[in-house]
Amino acid sequence: MIKQELKNIDELRILREPVEGEMLVNMGPQHPSTHGVLNFLLVTDGEVMHRAVPHIGYLHRGIEKLAEQTEYAGFMPFTDRIDYLAAMAANQAYAMAVEKLAGYVVPERAEFLRVIACELNRIASHLVATGSMAMDIGAVTPFIHWIREREYINEITEELCGSRLTYNYCRIGGVSHDLPATLAGKILLWLDHFEPIIDEFDRLITHNEIFVHRLADVCAISAQNATGYGLVGPNLRASGVDWDLRRDKPYSVYDRFDFNIVLGKGFRGAVGDSYDRFVVRVLEMRESCKILRQALVALPAGEIRSKVPRVIKPPVGETYAAVEAPRGELGYYVVSDGVSSKPYRVKIRTGSFTAMSIIESLSKGVMIADLVAIIGSLDVVAPEVDR
Amino acid sequence: MNFEDIVKTLKAEFGETVKEAAPGTVVADPGEIEKIALFCRDNPLLDFKALIALSGVDHPGRIEIVLHLASYGKKHFLVIKTALDRNKPEISTLENVWKTANWHERECAELLGVLFKGHSDPRKLLLPDDWLGYPLRKDYVPPTEYHGISHSRHNPVEKKRGAPPS
Numbered sequence: 001m002i003k004q005e006l007k008n009i010d011e012l013r014i015l016r017e018p019v020e021g022e023m024l025v026n027m028g029p030q031h032p033s034t035h036g037v038l039n040f041l042l043v044t045d046g047e048v049m050h051r052a053v054p055h056i057g058y059l060h061r062g063i064e065k066l067a068e069q070t071e072y073a074g075f076m077p078f079t080d081r082i083d084y085l086a087a088m089a090a091n092q093a094y095a096m097a098v099e100k101l102a103g104y105v106v107p108e109r110a111e112f113l114r115v116i117a118c119e120l121n122r123i124a125s126h127l128v129a130t131g132s133m134a135m136d137i138g139a140v141t142p143f144i145h146w147i148r149e150r151e152y153i154n155e156i157t158e159e160l161c162g163s164r165l166t167y168n169y170c171r172i173g174g175v176s177h178d179l180p181a182t183l184a185g186k187i188l189l190w191l192d193h194f195e196p197i198i199d200e201f202d203r204l205i206t207h208n209e210i211f212v213h214r215l216a217d218v219c220a221i222s223a224q225n226a227t228g229y230g231l232v233g234p235n236l237r238a239s240g241v242d243w244d245l246r247r248d249k250p251y252s253v254y255d256r257f258d259f260n261i262v263l264g265k266g267f268r269g270a271v272g273d274s275y276d277r278f279v280v281r282v283l284e285m286r287e288s289c290k291i292l293r294q295a296l297v298a299l300p301a302g303e304i305r306s307k308v309p310r311v312i313k314p315p316v317g318e319t320y321a322a323v324e325a326p327r328g329e330l331g332y333y334v335v336s337d338g339v340s341s342k343p344y345r346v347k348i349r350t351g352s353f354t355a356m357s358i359i360e361s362l363s364k365g366v367m368i369a370d371l372v373a374i375i376g377s378l379d380v381v382a383p384e385v386d387r
Numbered sequence: 388m389n390f391e392d393i394v395k396t397l398k399a400e401f402g403e404t405v406k407e408a409a410p411g412t413v414v415a416d417p418g419e420i421e422k423i424a425l426f427c428r429d430n431p432l433l434d435f436k437a438l439i440a441l442s443g444v445d446h447p448g449r450i451e452i453v454l455h456l457a458s459y460g461k462k463h464f465l466v467i468k469t470a471l472d473r474n475k476p477e478i479s480t481l482e483n484v485w486k487t488a489n490w491h492e493r494e495c496a497e498l499l500g501v502l503f504k505g506h507s508d509p510r511k512l513l514l515p516d517d518w519l520g521y522p523l524r525k526d527y528v529p530p531t532e533y534h535g536i537s538h539s540r541h542n543p544v545e546k547k548r549g550a551p552p553s
Binding site for chain 2: 056057060062064065068224225227228229230241242243248249317318320322329331333335344345347349353354356357361386387
């Protein structure tokens with residue numbers, strides 16, 4: 001009944017034949033470094049793991065089932081709860097899917113506002129990802145610095161849409177609130193403040209020799225494995241695969257901005273090791289700052305929401321829309337039956353789900369302490385795994 | 388490579404077992420799915436090295452398995468659909484083609500009751516091990532309790548109808 005119970009004989013038999021000197025250890029479900037409620041069953045000799053079996057599902061809320069019982073517009077707040085660190089991207093992807101399905105046009109200003117909100121959210125999410133990764137490994141100070149910076153972003157989004165975590169900012173056909181007159185200046189001021197802080201962060205932790213030696217060459221993922229296991233986003237790019245939906249399948253207005261795709265190059269070790277995944281995220285924050293500056297300058301005037309009927313009934317059909325969320329491709333496969341105002345089926349493809357699935361194959365022969373580094377570097381968020 | 392060329396390449400290899408459906412989508416024969424998947428992955432022109440998502444949809448009378456494929460090198464996409472008998476949905480596993488299919492299939496199996504033949508790890512993934520029924524099927528009736536824990540609870544603040552005002 002309870003998943004992590006060890007007396008389940010079948011479970012043990014599937015795991016492996018017991019070997020002299022081996023033991024089974026539970027890590028989680030309540031463990032400070034597992035980024036949410038998830039459980040690992042470790043087969044270990046005490047120091048080196050022979051296998052780590054992830055048990056997920058503790059946060060499974062059946063969001064896909066809820067979608068079938070909620071009207072199209074009413075599902076938007078649920079999307080916030082898929083990935084609480086990057087709710088804006090989940091909002092945008094769902095709005096894009098329904099707009100594509102029903103054929104609504106989004107005003108240009110709304111597209112820009114979505115980009116601004118998403119890039120702010122990307123920085124906020126990477127701040128937590130890199131900060132908590134450093135903290136998991138033992139460096140507490142950077143996390144405190146990052147949380148201070150994230151607080152400014154929270155204040156900006158609070159002024160933008162009234163929320164600090166679950167934004168519910170996108171509407172089908174636009175966004176909920178216009179950018180307040182003074183906020184663009186505030187964001188620019190914050191960017192002027194934040195970019196030097198990244199340099200400070202680099203001095204503090206990214207180029208810290210102890211930190212580098214702790215992470216370099218730990219659990220390198222080859223490009224072939226990363227693609228095969230369906231890794232997406234920074235995890236995929238850290239392995240050297242040049243793929244970013246913002247550039248390769250342009251959505252919204254991303255084709256108008258000039259930014260670089262950051263790839264893992266084996267900065268201090270092998271390509272695709274834990275340190276690469278860390279550095280890729282730090283560098284992506286700089287790229288997001290670039291996009292933000294361009295978007296704030298180019299922000300056109302106009303409507304923020306197009307006329308959309310109160311009850312949305314898309315024609316029969318299906319669509320897949322995906323965005324480059326901070327944790328990689330976040331996509332919605334939405335099926336409409338043409339008569340109902342509720343989706344017939346919504347499938348949500350998230351980055352953490354596939355990132356979680358690679359851990360078992362990575363874990364063989366790795367120290368238990370490095371498992372923490374793997375989870376941290378893959379930036380797994382438990383509600384996104386379970387949905 | 389545009390969609391027409393992808394369909395041509397697939398038809399040249401598999402003939403009528405692959406049919407063109409909506410733009411960007413082909414419908415494949417469920418029996419041939421493993422061969423088609425392998426061909427899509429290994430053909431240098433198609434190069435679908437990534438399985439983006441494997442979804443199941445419960446349509447009246449059939450369960451559809453939908454594969455979203457992407458090629459990172461060639462920058463093109465393909466959707467492969469295949470329909471299974473709703474009373475006995477069975478399909479061969481694709482975990483030997485794309486490793487990520489392992490978890491996608493486990494999720495699809497427990498939520499829609501699809502049997503993936505040859506799957507190496509058929510345990511439940513998201514639901515508790517003793518969960519009954521397949522929640523994403525349209526005729527699923529949600530349970531009212533789980534091990535004695537009720538799913539609904541009366542509101543202690545709301546007054547009962549007809550109770551005198553206090």
